Amino acid sequence: MxxxxxxxxFLSVQTRWKDNDIYGHVNNVEYYSYFDTVxxxxxxxxxxLDIHAGEVIGVCAESHCKYAGGFAFPEAIDAGLRVEHLGNSSVRxxxxxxxxGEETASAIGWFVHVFVDRRERKPTAMPEPLRAALKSLHVELPA
Structure with missing residues (x-):
């Protein structure tokens, strides 16, 4: 997959000058920033989602990235997004x-958000507009 x-x-994400490390390619930690961005x-x-004043926010519970190829500045990356699991208060x-122009990902990963109440930081059901948007990206993964 x-x-x-x-x-x-998909979202186009532009690499930045600071993303390259001393080895001349985008450093591994920057890939997680691209994940967050898309x-x-x-x-x-x-x-x-109202990131400034909404009652519900998403916090990262876990993430993973498998690197198959590198990127370097200046380069635009096509960041693809899908929903692999949609729960009551969480999404993977x-x-x-x-x-x-390439059909195979240079990096593939996953990221789990748990939606919490902004003040209490306890899991809460995600708002319906958010759930509907996420549902539009849901895919069934092969067993």
Missing amino acids: NARNDFSH INTFLIESGG YGIGLFRR
């Missing part, structure tokens, strides 16, 4: 980072 057509939502842009634009995303 690391092909471009395994993802239905996820949160989708949540804000499509799910109506699948993310693929693609080089322009």
Whole structure:
């Protein structure tokens, strides 16, 4: 499940000068920033998540990245997003980072958000507009 057509939502993410490390490629920690960027842009634009004043926020419970190829500045990355599991207060995303024009991901990962009450930081059901947006990206994974 690391092909471009395994993802239905994409965001172009531009690498930055600071992303390259001394070895001349994007450092591994930056990939997680790209994950955050595609996820949160989708949540804000499509799910109506109010990151500044909303009662519900998403916190990262776990994440993983498998590297198959590298990126370097200056390069635009196509970040693919899908929902692999949708619970009451949690969601597991699948993310693929693609080089322009390539069909196989250069990095593939997953990221789990737990939605919590902003003040109490206890798990809470995600708002319906957010759930509906996430449901639109849900895929059935092969067994």
